[in-house]
Every structure is written in C-alpha cells, then in structure tokens.
Amino acid sequence: MSKFHIIITPQTNESQLINALACAASKMGATAIDGIYIKRLQDPGLKPILSNINHITTYEISQSTSITAQQVMEVLGNIPALDSLITISNTLSKEWLPAFAALNNIMPITDVIDIKNQTFKRPIFAGNLIETLENNQERALISIRPQFFKAPTNPSNTSFSNVSFSPKNTSSESLLSTDISDLPDLLTAKKVVSGGRGLGSKDNFVKIHQLAKQLNAAVGASRAAVDLGYISNEHQVGQTGKIIAPDIYIAFGISGAIQHLAGIKDSGIIIAVNKDPDAPIFEFADIGYVGDLFEVIHALMT
Amino acid sequence: MKILVCLKKTLDYNVNPQIAPDQQSIVETGVKMSTNPFCEIALEAAIQLHENNPTIETHALCIGPESHQDILKRALAMGAHHAHLLKCEHPLSTLEKAQLLKTYIENHPYDLVLMGKQSIDQDHNHIPQMLGALLNWDTGLFCSKIMLNNDHLTVEREIDEGLCQRNIKLPCILSSDLRLNQPRFISLPKIIQAKNKPVAIIQADSLLKGTGPKLTRTKLELPPARKKGTTTNDLSEFLSQLKEVLK
Numbered sequence: 398m399s400k401f402h403i404i405i406t407p408q409t410n411e412s413q414l415i416n417a418l419a420c421a422a423s424k425m426g427a428t429a430i431d432g433i434y435i436k437r438l439q440d441p442g443l444k445p446i447l448s449n450i451n452h453i454t455t456y457e458i459s460q461s462t463s464i465t466a467q468q469v470m471e472v473l474g475n476i477p478a479l480d481s482l483i484t485i486s487n488t489l490s491k492e493w494l495p496a497f498a499a500l501n502n503i504m505p506i507t508d509v510i511d512i513k514n515q516t517f518k519r520p521i522f523a524g525n526l527i528e529t530l531e532n533n534q535e536r537a538l539i540s541i542r543p544q545f546f547k548a549p550t551n552p553s554n555t556s557f558s559n560v561s562f563s564p565k566n567t568s569s570e571s572l573l574s575t576d577i578s579d580l581p582d583l584l585t586a587k588k589v590v591s592g593g594r595g596l597g598s599k600d601n602f603v604k605i606h607q608l609a610k611q612l613n614a615a616v617g618a619s620r621a622a623v624d625l626g627y628i629s630n631e632h633q634v635g636q637t638g639k640i641i642a643p644d645i646y647i648a649f650g651i652s653g654a655i656q657h658l659a660g661i662k663d664s665g666i667i668i669a670v671n672k673d674p675d676a677p678i679f680e681f682a683d684i685g686y687v688g689d690l691f692e693v694i695h696a697l698m699t
Numbered sequence: 700m701k702i703l704v705c706l707k708k709t710l711d712y713n714v715n716p717q718i719a720p721d722q723q724s725i726v727e728t729g730v731k732m733s734t735n736p737f738c739e740i741a742l743e744a745a746i747q748l749h750e751n752n753p754t755i756e757t758h759a760l761c762i763g764p765e766s767h768q769d770i771l772k773r774a775l776a777m778g779a780h781h782a783h784l785l786k787c788e789h790p791l792s793t794l795e796k797a798q799l800l801k802t803y804i805e806n807h808p809y810d811l812v813l814m815g816k817q818s819i820d821q822d823h824n825h826i827p828q829m830l831g832a833l834l835n836w837d838t839g840l841f842c843s844k845i846m847l848n849n850d851h852l853t854v855e856r857e858i859d860e861g862l863c864q865r866n867i868k869l870p871c872i873l874s875s876d877l878r879l880n881q882p883r884f885i886s887l888p889k890i891i892q893a894k895n896k897p898v899a900i901i902q903a904d905s906l907l908k909g910t911g912p913k914l915t916r917t918k919l920e921l922p923p924a925r926k927k928g929t930t931t932n933d934l935s936e937f938l939s940q941l942k943e944v945l946k
Binding site: 408463466487488489491492493494495496497498499500502503504505506507508516520521522523524525526527528529530531532533534568570571572573574575576584588612620623624629630631636637639645647662666667668674679680681682683684685686687688692693696697 | 710715716718725792793794797798816817819820821822823824825826828829830831832833838840841843855856857858859860861862863864865876877878911912913914915916917918919920921922925926927928929930931932934937938940941944945
C-alpha cells in the first residue's frame, strides 16, 4: 500500500488535529504515516506531540500573509505521486484538495466522519443522510471532520525537520475583518455559547461574548445573527458555516433552522433558550427553556 | 464579456430526502425539484453584473437529462440570455462534471464562470475548485461580494478566519456564498414567455472519457437520531439543570 501523509496548516489546537488525522490514517490501515506542516514565518510551529506519526516536515513559507491553496499545492508537488493524503476539512483545504485531486485525476472524499479501510462515511443533505463510499482508486485524498476521530493511537517518537520554502505563487489576499479574541477556538472548543436573531442587536450580542468568557467557551452564531451584523461570519455555525461537536452547546435565541442543526447535531449536550415554544431547536435540545434569554444570561453571569 | 453560470437541479430545499428501497439512492419521483439555491445566487449575481454593464452576456448551463431543461427555462425567465443543456443521461461525479465543463469551455470561451459553492444535496464544494485547476484559471471561492473593475474583479470571500478581499484577473471562476445576494422573484408572465425560448442541447456523452466509477456508494442511512429532551418554562428548574451540566 502507498504511504500516508497528513497535511496540516496553521490552526489553533494543532496537536489535537494531528491526533485526529493520525487516528483517521490508522483507520485506513496506514502503518507508516508522515506529516507535512505548512506554516508562515510568524506561526509558532508545532509543539512536541505524541502520535503514531513517524516524521513531520515543516515547510516554512517566507511570508506573513495567509497561505494560499496554490502554495499548499506547490509543497505537495514534493510528495510521491501515489501517496494518500489526509487533511482537516476547513476553508483552506476546501480550496486545495479538490483542485489537487482534479489535477491528479482523483475523486476526493471530503468531510469524512468515519473510516474503515477504504470505506468512508460522509454526511449529505445537510447531515440529514449519511452516505457510505467505497474508494476504487489506488490513492485516497481525504478531508475529515476532526471531532469524529478521537480514538487514541499508539504513540511513537515523532521526529521533526524543517525546510525553508519560497513559493513561486505569491498572490495574496488581505483579511478585511477577523475576530481576534482569547476565547477558545470554535472548531475544537469543549463548550460553545451561541447567539441568534433573538439577541436583537449587536450591543446585546456582547452578552454572548461575556458569558462565553465566563464559561471559557467559544462563541458561535446562527446565520441570521451574522446576516444582521451582530457578529462576523467566522462564528457562523451550520451547513455553510462551521460544523462543530462540542461537549456542551448552548443556543440563545436561535430557532434552529435545519441548516443550523446540521452544524451542531453531533454535540454532546444541546441546551436551547428561546421564547418561542415551537422553535425547531427544541426538537433537538436535551434541555430547553422557553422564556427570556436575557434573564438566563443574567442569572448565569451572577 | 461573456459569463457562464452553471446550475444544478437538486431536491427542493424544503423537501426531506427519503432513502429509496435499494438503500443506495434518494427518492426523486414525485418529489419537488428546484435549482440548487447556491446556483440561483450565482445566476442572480451574473444578471446583476449585466444590469450594471449591458454589454455583458449571460449564459446558463446545466448538466443532466432532457428533463433538466425546466431549470434552464427558469434561468431564462430570471434574465439569462442563453441556455445550454449538456445532455447526459447518467449521474456524474464532481470530477467528471469538472472535466466535462473544461472541455465545453475550451470550445466555447467565457470570461467568467459563476457557480454555487456547493449543492444542497451532496454538499461537496468541489467543482469550482476542480474546474479552476483543470483550466488553470484563477478562482475566487465562497464569494459574498463581487465587484467588476476594468480588467479584473475584486471579491470578498468568507473563510474560517473571517472576511478577506482579493483581486482576481479574468478569465476566472467564482463560487457564491449565501450572503452574496437574494435571488429575485420571477413573475408568472416571465415564466410563460421563457417557455418559448430555446435551450441549446449538446450531447455530452461523447465529450466524456469513460473510466469506470472511482467511488461507489454502497449505502445510504439516517444519522443516529437525537432523543428529544425536556423543555420547561420554569426558570429556576432550568437553571439548576444547566448548572448541573456546566459543573
């Protein structure tokens, strides 16, 4: 069987993501796994990790702007042509993985939630159905949703090496808005506090941030809250936003459209607060409160 | 300038998909089918670009059997100038569709290809990226704003880190996110008028290189159901439950 490479780009909680990738590779029957970490100058680099990965090569790109899909593909040009790749499903891999796959005449398998050898499960129809796919190709190009790969792997000693990399493709883009906060990362947080239309205003949405801070939780939002300008798009949870599975998800003023539920339904415990007793989120919530969300936030803050 | 908008026909977004008895496919007969919402947003964007610059010509394209002409007629009713069906009777993978579109575009040049970022049935988010790679064109994915300048486009894109802006040279491929626009309402007279407008049919099977399926769907199943929990309107009861969980 061909070799396996896990591909990592800068994200928070990289060691957790590497473990998820290593777990996914093991489920594909991988015995030898190597890693490629692509980082910019300012990214701190990987902390020592315990996993079943033999060796991780860090490619340090001589620039400070966001890493582009073209640059990832340039780095991947160094990998033998038949090796399988596994990466995390995120907006960057959504760019490069299908592009890389097309250039290699491979059908990629993306947003995978379970693996058994060459059989892969992925959600379709906003998570309403799960399809099982059999890979008939020599090579597998896979992206996974990390929260579904938590099984421990047999750790070995991972060795590291560094390569300086000057990409030919230097096209860049500027980040217009981003939310820099010291709160946990939405994708990997154990607790998420989320707000929707029911918050009523951007000023009121600050209460979600405050509560998140108190609970050491990440901040999420419904599409409606982002559309209304209460919070920026990177906090959106749902079919087209981030798909998350925290241990505890608390939704304030979110009615729970099917597209939003697609993003949270694998959470451990779902708690919903909404003044509408018929809100669809109560069909999913483990604990629900029909009433004023501000009273609940106030009570939790004091 | 010529814009191509690729449209997919999917189950209507209000329809709850049902697994067929073969446990491998979705029930499509007797079920409402519509234009994939993301594709409709891409079409609206193209029509708006034309409205701002009348020299721009908009073309709608769909891959599928002849019965898919209905969504092309709808695109014409919405304001597309021309419609093309790449006629293909059997389902294709995202890679095959991208390869087919590449061959088509090489023979029918366009300046800009607009597509939905994903379809609401398969949720793949593949084809714009694949087509960009195959044509070696620049791509702007997950666009929530498109501004056309003289020789280039400026797009705003929604990525994990936030909102970013990029300049993109033509020809290029853009994929639309939900916040790009709100597709217009199509009036009944326009729908009736469009019934008589032609749809060009191109036999796509001859353009395809048959290689056998790279992936085989072996099963379709429902996800594990979540149990319905308890709902209360007693604040103190709720708070004590919540505090227990948060411990």
